[in-house]
Amino acid sequence: MFKWLLLLAGAYLFYRWLKGKKQIQAGRGEAHNPRPNKAPKAIEPEGMVQCQHCKVHLPKSEAKIFEERFYCSKEHLNAIDQQGWVGSAKWRPSPNQDVRPENISPDLVVIHHISLPPSEFRSTNSSQYIIDFFQNQLDSTAHPYFEEIAGQKVSSHFLITRTGELIQFVSTQNKAWHAGVSSFMGREKCNDFSIGIELEGDGETPFEEAQYQALNKLIPILEACYANLQFAGHSDIAPDRKTDPGMYFDWKKFQKETNVSLKNLPYGLTSR
Structure with a gap:
């Protein structure tokens, strides 16, 4: 009887050993090929x-x-696209524009300054006020000066803020309303053939280095699209009305850093 008990116990232990061995082998197989029946996950196209x-x-x-x-x-x-917009500029379209005369491409760049409210850019972020003004969205109750200009319809192709941010309002293919009554070397209505660039400032404060750097980057982009551009200040084309960009715009620095030919600066390099 005792022998039979030993035989049964041995058979049972052998059974447990054999079952455990099969489980280990099955586990190793899954490790090498986990979930073999599951379809691979599809890679979504970019x-x-x-x-x-x-x-x-x-x-x-x-x-x-x-x-x-x-x-x-x-x-x-960093180029002008087929619609006349610079890719590296922030686009804030202005309604204050119209088409250029037929067969007229810009050959003049007019440099201005602007600050809203006047001279308060030191303590106030006036950039958004300028954007609102060019988009006819300026809140006339936000400052007493804004009531004076509430009815004006003005724009420029570009604005360069005190921090050097470039903002575009009008395609270079169209006219922006920046020059007003003006004359360049005997040619009237400068809006017809010019590109306007506003620098945030007041004419009584030096412009920031970041603004010159942004201007130096923009000029080659314009020159690559429009050959033989000439350059003037607003005061050069409307001397009886305007004084911008003013004494603190450094024309010598501008010419040196942009490498604009002196012949394309007909009013010279003297600050004015």
Whole structure:
């Protein structure tokens, strides 16, 4: 009887050993091939976007992105597109514009200054007031001066803020309303053939280095699109009405850093 008990106990132990061995082998198999019956997860295709400048399609991960616009290269980001907009500028379209006369392309850049309220950019962020003004959205109750200009319809192609931020309001292909009654070398109505650039300032304070750097970056972009551009201040084309950009705009610095030809600065390099 005792022998039979030993035999049964041995058979039971052998059974447990054999079962455990099979479980170990099964576990190793799963480690090498986990869930073999599960289909591999599909890889979702990457989204495609279109370059604002040349309209080529490319993966979103490869695009240069600025203000939710996409560009295929830095060259196209820092250029004027077919609609007359600079990719690296913030776009804030102004209604104060119209088409240029037929067969007229810009060949003059007019430099201005602007500050809203006047001279208060030191303590107040006037940039948004300027944007609102050019978009006819300025709150006339926000400052007494705004009541005086509430009915004016004004714009410029570009604004460069005190921090060097570049903002575009009007396509370079269209007229911005920046020059008013004006004359350049005997040619009237300068809005017809010019590009206006406003520098945030008041004519009584030096402009910031960041503004010159932004201007130096913008000028080659314009020159690449419009050949033989000439440059003047608002006071040069409307001397009886305007004084901007004023004595503190450094024309010598501007010419040296942009490498604009002296012949394209007909009013010279003297601050005025």
